[in-house]
Each structure stands twice: as structure tokens, then as C-alpha cells.
Amino acid sequence: MVESDQPFAVVVSDFKMPFMSGVELLAKIKEIAPETVRMVLTGYADLEVAISAVNRGDIFRFLTKPCDKDTLMSALKAGVEQYEMVQSVHELAVIQRLKDGLESTLRAFIRLVEFRDPYTAGHMDRTAEIATLIAEKVGLSSDRIEGLRLAAMVHDIGKIAIPSGILNKPGILNDAEFALIKTHSLVGSEIFELMDTGWPIARIILEHHERLDGTGYPNGLCKEDILEESQILAVADVIDAIMTHRPYRLTLGRKKTIEDLEAQKGISLNAESVEAGIELLQTEQIFKDVT
Template identity: 60%
Template sequence: MTESNETTGLRVLMVDDDSNLLNGYQRALRGRCEVHVALGGEVGLAMLEDEGPFSVVVSDIKMPVMSGIEFLGRVRELHPDTVRMVLTGHADLDVAIEAVNNGDIFRFLTKPCDREHLLAAITAADKQHGMIMASRELAAMRRLKEGFEGTLLAFARLVEFRDPYTAGHMDRVARIAELIAERMGMDPDRVEGLRLAGLVHDVGKIAVPAGILNKPGILSDAEFSLIKAHPLVGEEVFRTLETEWPIARIIVEHHERIDGSGYPHGLTADELLEESKILSVADVIDAVMSHRPYRQKLGGQSAIDVLKEGRGTRFDPAVAAVGIAMLSSGEIEEKVLS
């Protein structure tokens, strides 16, 4: 039997062996929540299976056939997210301890329980249920994120197997970009998306012949054209990726420059994401300070000189300024390159 309510999504199951009490609960809670009642534990379990889940279950203890302790223990096994409460006239300590141990009870109420106390307890139980569900969602999101990041790292490792000179490059660029974005006060969620994009920003190099990636001399125009296509390949790889972050766009824009001199589309400042501007600076910093087939690695001052020279033309002035400051203080070398 159900007493519906149009103003709230809170669904409560009241279980007792006294039909008069159950009718009284429905009257007391009318208009405040959706109340379902069950005459005994076996009926309660059947209702949970047929009409559940419920946010809150409230049960008596002393009931024939199936005791409230047994019933709440079954609810705990079958519906662990449902908040369980006891409302009983048999409130001795041993019963309370057994109920808590077997049913993981949120509240223990005694009869008679006036409407306001019952409603306050159910409201508190609903808040507890909300916190449980939020925790479940957070844990699920964390597992999805960890799996997603693992997939991105697998892509990165594929590229690095073919291009040993860039081993660790994407990891370092992701970390440098993260540090710059944090220093600039970017929203943490956007920082996370930028970091993930950084982990795979060169994944498009998987389509570039290894001989070109590892060539120690100067590249021909044709060879450089293949290199310049890697942001487009990376974008294509992640174009259909369902994510809250614009990872594909950041990848394709990381070699663009604010004056339009970059590639592959020659975009200018107003057309670029802030994340892309940050990643381009981070990419240059690591490129200058890492070993390449055609030269030995250079120091922090060389990276500073590159950023100063390109500040306001190739690189966003604000991003370049932060990169220069962090290089000058040694923070990037200490936290990333050491």
C-alpha cells in the first residue's frame, strides 16, 4: 500500500505487524514523502524486490515469522545503499545492539513516536542516503577517470616506443602545463583536462615513420610536412572520445601560435583555447630542455630566451610570463625535470 506525494522524490518503506500503526504512519507523513507500507518482514522484502529501491526503510523489531533484526539484515545485504532505521516498542539494550550489528542501523526510535520526531528522523536519513549516493557516484567517477587515464597513458607509451628521444616528453609537458595553469589560477577541473590532453598531445606521431622521428639531421620539406600533420592525426584519434574536456581540440591546437604562424590551421589568439596556449608553452619548454636527435639538451636560460623572443607573437604574453617566472625560480626543473 502506498501514500504518494508529488513534492518530493523521497521514498520510504515502513514495516510493522500492526496495520493500524502503518495507517497512522501514512497519515502522519502524508504530503512529506512517498510512503509505502508492508505488513511484516516477508512482505517488506517482496516490496523491496518489486517496488524498490527505497531511500529509507523503517522497521519494527518484534514481528512474527521474520523479526525486524532478520529483515533489516536482509535489507542490508540486498540494498546496502538504503538507510535503515528501527521504530519499536521493545527498546532494551540487547535488542538495540543486535539490530545495530546485524542491520547497520542509522537511527533507533521508540514507540510512541510523534509525527515531528519521526519526520525529523526520516529527513536526516534522506540526507544520509544522499551522501551515500554521492559517495558512490564519486567512487564510480574516480574508477572511470583512472581507467580513462590508463588508456591515455597506453597511447603515450605506443608513441614513445617508436620515438625513444621523446620518452617521457608527454608526461613532462603535461606536468609543466599543469603547473603553469595552476599558477595562472585556472579552474581545477580545466587543469585536469589540460593535464590529460598533455599526456597524449603527440599521440599523432604514431602515424609518422620512425625514421623521420629519429632522423639526426635536418628534415626535408616533405618530411617536416609529415611531422606537422601529427596534431591532425591526434585530433582524429580522440575526436569521438566522450569526455567533458576538449582533449581533441587541445591536441590539434598545441602547435598553433597566437600570431597565426603555427600549424596545422594557422589559428590566431582569439581562436585558441587558453589550455592550448598553455600547452604550447609547456611543449616548447620541455623541447628546449630535452635531448633531441639533432642536438643536445639546452638549459633553462635557453628556454627563457625562446619564450622572451616569442612572447606576444608566437606565445600568449601571460602564459609566457608565467613560464619565464617558473623557469627563473627553478620550479620547473625542480618539480619536473630533476
């Protein structure tokens, strides 16, 4: 039955039986289904054999007859919990491998962008770091922070659809060029919308240029319509944009960045995230080498 119908969470065997003992039976079950929890129930108080079996890891519990209902039920419950714990560990390992694979995939996308526009790739890496630090300060859960970090790593991936001449234009963009630039968040979200990661990566990418007062793009969303992770990424994106050299200007510096953040705090950008970002700048946890 174990060979053909597994998995069984728990197997309880008598000790003395025809053909083989309970310990021998459970040892064979261990070979066939190592995750099945194994217990011996016996009226033969052969403690040396029982202790040896427990110490070898062949047996989870040793129950003696007569075994009352409560004791048996308690042992069975513990056995099922042990089995479920082992399954959870395996599931976490699988999830971790999937996450590692996802990050490798995202890194491949970054490399693709880097070939066309080295600035954009570096910008996404820096913004992911800033967004993660802000998210930690505002108290997001570790799982949501991880989703935000991964989304931030590729938030400008849609720029692969923008001509490099526009991305690297040294002067001010005209209306048509800026309209084309504004499509990158939509393109980026479409790349990831069919990827089932458990995190709203596509939505974060789509919304990272939305603003609380409705002045953002592509959909002009307001306040609570914008995901909190998207609001955090928006602040991180602004910080990196002002603090770094752009094709059309040099960095504006720490003071100007803080002034601009203060001006937008609670109006177009999330106030709590802005305060966290300003603290990161003032304490030089980010951009230590930029004044």
C-alpha cells in the first residue's frame, strides 16, 4: 500500500507480527517513503530495541499497550504535524529555487537593457536598493519588500522599446518624444503581466510614474488607487533621477533633491516614503559620494 498509494502522513505498526517485526516493517517504509512518520505500538516492552530504533531515526514515537485513546490521538496529531512541517520545508526550498530562478531571469532582462542603455540598467539597480531601504523604514513586510525589490530591478524595462537616440538625447525632449518615453511603464508591465510570481510586479512597473494628485501617467491614478509599493518606488525613482547624472544635465545634488522631495511630500508623492527617503539622504545611507 505504501509503495502504490503513498503519500501516507503517519504509519503506526504493532511490534510483534508474522514474517517481520514492526521495526523491520517501518525500516522498509522509511526506504520507500522516507517522509512518512513512523510509530510502533506494542505490548512487548522490549525497550532496548525500541530505543535503538528511535535513535536511528526509524521511529518517531514508541507507544505501549494498553494505549488509551487520548495518548494515541495526541501521538497521531504530533505525527501529522511533523509530516506537514517536513512538507513545508520542502515547499519553501522549491519556492526559494523559483525565486532564485526569477531573479536570474530579471537579471537577464537588465543585461538586455544594459546593451542599449547602460544608464537605465544602473538606474534600476540603484532604485531597487533605495526602494528596499525606504520600504524597510516604513514597515512593509519582508515578502512585500522582496516583491518591490524585484519589480524595481526591472521597472524601466519598457525602455527597450524606446529608440536609444531619444533615451540619450542631450537636450530637452519635445512633446512627441516625451509621449513616447511615457509608454515605457505600460510596455514594461505588459512584459511581466503573464508571469505568475505571487507579487504584483507588473502592476508596480505600470504605476511607478503615477502620482497621488493624479498628475502621473499612464492612467492618472490618485491616492489609494496606487499600490503602496508603487508609491515607494516612485519616491526612490525621483531620488535617483535627481541625484545622478542624466544625458541632459549633471546631478543636482543632495540639497536640491531634499528640497524637491519636500515640495512634493503629501501632494504628488507619499509623505511617509518621502520622509524615509530624506532620512536616507541626510544620514548618507545612499549616495555617500555625492554632495
